[in-house]
Amino acid sequence: MKKLVYKISLGFILIAFSVSAGNEDRVGSAGASNLLINPWARSSALADAAYANTNGLEATYMNIAGLAFTDKTQIKFNHTNWMGSSAGIGINSAGIAQRISESSVIAISIQSMNYGDIQITTVANPEGNIGFFSPRSNIFSLGYARAFSSSIYAGINLKIISENISNLRTSGVALDAGIRYVTGENDKIKFAISLKNVGPVMRYKGDGLSQQVSYISNENIASLEERSATFELPSLLSIGGSYDFIFDTKSKLNVAFGFTANSFMKDQYRIGLDYGMTNDKYAFNIRAGYCYENGITSNENRSNALIGPSAGFSVDAIVGKNKNAIGLEYCTRFAGIFGLIHTVGLTINLK
DSSP states (O other): OOHHHHHHHHHHHHHHHHOOOGGGTTTHHHHOGGGGGOOHHHHHTTOOOOOOOGGGGGGGHHOOGGGGGOEEEEEEEEEEEEEEEEEEEEEEEEEEEEEEEEEEEEEEEEEEEEOEEEEEESOOOOTOOOOOOOOEEEEEEEEEESSSSSSSSEEEEEEEEEEEEESEEEEEEEEEEEEEEEEGGOOOOOEOOOOOEEEBBBBSSSGGGGEEEEEETTTTTEEEEEEOOOOOOOOOOEEEEEEEEEEEEEEEEEEEEEEEEESOOOEEEEEEEEEEEEEEEEEEEEEEEEEEEETTOTTTTOOSSOEEEEEEEEEEEEEEETTTEEEEEEEEEEGGGGGGGEEEEOOOEOO
């Protein structure tokens, strides 16, 4: 089984290099960039470093193999004020994960980005006053993960992407795949690798690419339609590890490290700290993380808002005979000149 894991890991790396023969010079040349946004608060607070130890529904973004650690049923709702309160952009995410057998878990989730109402303008009406439109970007995910042994876990995630404005639209599909290896006393040590956002190119279509022209010679009017260029998905390879420092039966500190090899951005290095305390009535976690990439300290060379520090916390109430958990979570991300990005949410775990 270990040989199988090594072969799969090597295969992920080779596929990643084959689909991402790019570098930081290709920044901005990919589309569907909402695939790079983590909509969940708990893993975002760790600067997306927890590739090896994010469990449950949030693993559908981080590393789908972590979905296999869902106890029975998990339901999540999160909201994010994207790029600060002044931008007027909201991200709503919701999903459910359900164990279907002793070793298998499935999950369904949706991430919806709302840009608010924007005035319609045309060449004839540059000032607007002719109505509004609301751009949308949606990602629907269907994930499956399985425990192959007490140490090896793997999963695959299918994502359907759709984007639209008033007169243009596009849609596409992408695949994620990931594995996790757990070892050490009390499963303290974890390693993970995941390949994300692999799929065919996308293209915009719609009435926004057509226009009417008049032939002066015979006063005829014809409609001409332009073709939009295709664009690739922002594929990436993530490698991570984590270690649990267990102080007693009620508290522990998890340290997570991650590396992201991006096809269309600079490579990133991540670290996250998660300190948790639990008893029979509640669980409390405080989290912090940092994401580094080359040029992070230069406003001229900085090409990504989602780098730098992040922090957050969660409080879970343990209720009922089955010790179900109902939790509130919060995360803040420092997005440079865009200000603070806040994410709040609710998680329900049923056992």
